[in-house]
Amino acid sequence: MSIQYEAPLADSYGVADSFPKDFGYGEEEGDIEDSPTPSDSKPRILLMGLRRSGKSSIQKVVFHKMSPNETLFLESTNKIYKDDISSSSFVNFQIWDFPGQVDFFDPTFDYEMIFRGTGALIFVIDAQDDYVEALGRLHLTVSRAYRVNPEINFEVFIHKVDGLSDDHKIETQRDIHQRANDDLADASLEKLHLSFYLTSIYDHSIFEAFSKVVQKLIPQLPTLENLLNIFISNSGIEKAFLFDVVSKIYIATDSSPVDMQSYELCCDMIDVVIDVSCIYGLKEDGTGSAYDKESMAIIKLNNTTVLYLKEVTKFLALVCILREESFERKGLIDYNFHCFRKAIHEVFEVGVSTSRTSTQPAGTPLMKTVALNGTPRSTV
Numbered sequence: 001m002s003i004q005y006e007a008p009l010a011d012s013y014g015v016a017d018s019f020p021k022d023f024g025y026g027e028e029e030g031d032i033e034d035s036p037t038p039s040d041s042k043p044r045i046l047l048m049g050l051r052r053s054g055k056s057s058i059q060k061v062v063f064h065k066m067s068p069n070e071t072l073f074l075e076s077t078n079k080i081y082k083d084d085i086s087s088s089s090f091v092n093f094q095i096w097d098f099p100g101q102v103d104f105f106d107p108t109f110d111y112e113m114i115f116r117g118t119g120a121l122i123f124v125i126d127a128q129d130d131y132v133e134a135l136g137r138l139h140l141t142v143s144r145a146y147r148v149n150p151e152i153n154f155e156v157f158i159h160k161v162d163g164l165s166d167d168h169k170i171e172t173q174r175d176i177h178q179r180a181n182d183d184l185a186d187a188s189l190e191k192l193h194l195s196f197y198l199t200s201i202y203d204h205s206i207f208e209a210f211s212k213v214v215q216k217l218i219p220q221l222p223t224l225e226n227l228l229n230i231f232i233s234n235s236g237i238e239k240a241f242l243f244d245v246v247s248k249i250y251i252a253t254d255s256s257p258v259d260m261q262s263y264e265l266c267c268d269m270i271d272v273v274i275d276v277s278c279i280y281g282l283k284e285d286g287t288g289s290a291y292d293k294e295s296m297a298i299i300k301l302n303n304t305t306v307l308y309l310k311e312v313t314k315f316l317a318l319v320c321i322l323r324e325e326s327f328e329r330k331g332l333i334d335y336n337f338h339c340f341r342k343a344i345h346e347v348f349e350v351g352v353s354t355s356r357t358s359t360q361p362a363g364t365p366l367m368k369t370v371a372l373n374g375t376p377r378s379t380v
């Protein structure tokens with residue numbers, strides 16, 4: 001494997017373990033503004049579930065680069081932990097990690113306010129444990145939330161599946177799916193849709209699941225997918241992912257099916273690029289950024305596959321998978337990429353100006369749409 005690597009200038013970040021929260025490359029002309037939304041009114045993604053189901057671990061591994069083994073030492077969460085990831089991520093939202101047992105009857109717990117501003121509710125079920133109690137809790141939580149805000153996306157993570165055999169995984173998913181939907185049918189809540197994912201922090205499944213959760217909240221997803229389709233079909237590229245670099249969530253991909261291996265390969269490439277950049281990309285005086293406008297990398301694998309990464313915005317990178325022979329037309333690919341990048345910036349600039357002109361009456365609840373760094377703010 002050869003790596004042709006153009007190291008971007010790195011900031012005073014440490015190595016991979018202490019990955020920066022903010023890549024820190026400054027505003028440029030036409031750069032996308034940070035959201036002026038006060039943090040408490042930002043749309044949110046809630047992480048709920050029984051104690052020790054793995055909520056804090058998911059949040060730390062996906063958004064804070066914690067290694068899965070370190071989560072063994074996480075202490076139990078005792079109050080709602082609000083994590084505002086908008087300064088480091090394309091996705092301009094808050095993640096609220098709830099303590100295991102939320103008491104809906106506690107008068108200090110204003111669940112109506114919480115659910116009103118929620119885009120997605122992720123309910124985490126520990127698949128290695130007896131999940132009967134968790135299913136009861138799931139039902140109570142989603143039915144309450146649905147009554148307050150039927151626009152919420154309800155996502156169920158059947159978590160810690162690394163401990164299960166393949167057959168057992170499928171059987172567990174089928175059983176949980178069946179029971180959860182039976183409970184909803186009994187309560188005449190058939191319209192409430194639950195989506196299920198098998199997840200583990202020990203592989204890429206948690207990033208893949210989070211990607212899907214976030215994609216549902218991106219209003220411009222069809223436009224992004226279209227742009228990716230046009231880009232790859234005119235450039236001889238097999239697969240392209242638009243990544244939020246810090247979290248490795250892919251916010252869009254072309255319409256060909258995603259196979260887990262390709263996704264993992266692209267995630268690994270981002271890790272390599274950022275790690276090398278953090279170690280060798282520093283200026284002598286320690287200034288610079290681990291990810292900036294110059295960031296790009298080409299990795300040629302021994303099976304005639306090429307991985308090509310390029311910066312799109314402050315938070316986003318395009319990672320493509322293509323054959324070596326297609327890469328011979330690198331000039332064409334680069335030209336098409338230039339057009340693609342310009343189009344993405346235009347989508348976001350239109351978004352920002354739309355949000356500047358749109359007025360939202362005071363007190364209007366923020367609904368489903370999650371605001372993005374560089375995309376329209378919530379307009380409901």
Ligand SMILES: Nc1nc2c(ncn2[C@@H]2O[C@H](COP(=O)(O)OP(=O)(O)OP(=O)(O)O)[C@@H](O)[C@H]2O)c(=O)[nH]1
Nearest residue numbers: 052053054055056057071072076077100160200201
């Ligand atoms: N095997 C396995 N263990 C996991 C996984 N995710 C989390 N864990 C472990 O589960 C335990 C509990 O994780 P936490 O993240 O603290 O759980 P929590 O839901 O936030 O717990 P509370 O704060 O008490 O509500 C830790 O020991 C984690 O290492 C996973 O995907 N697989």
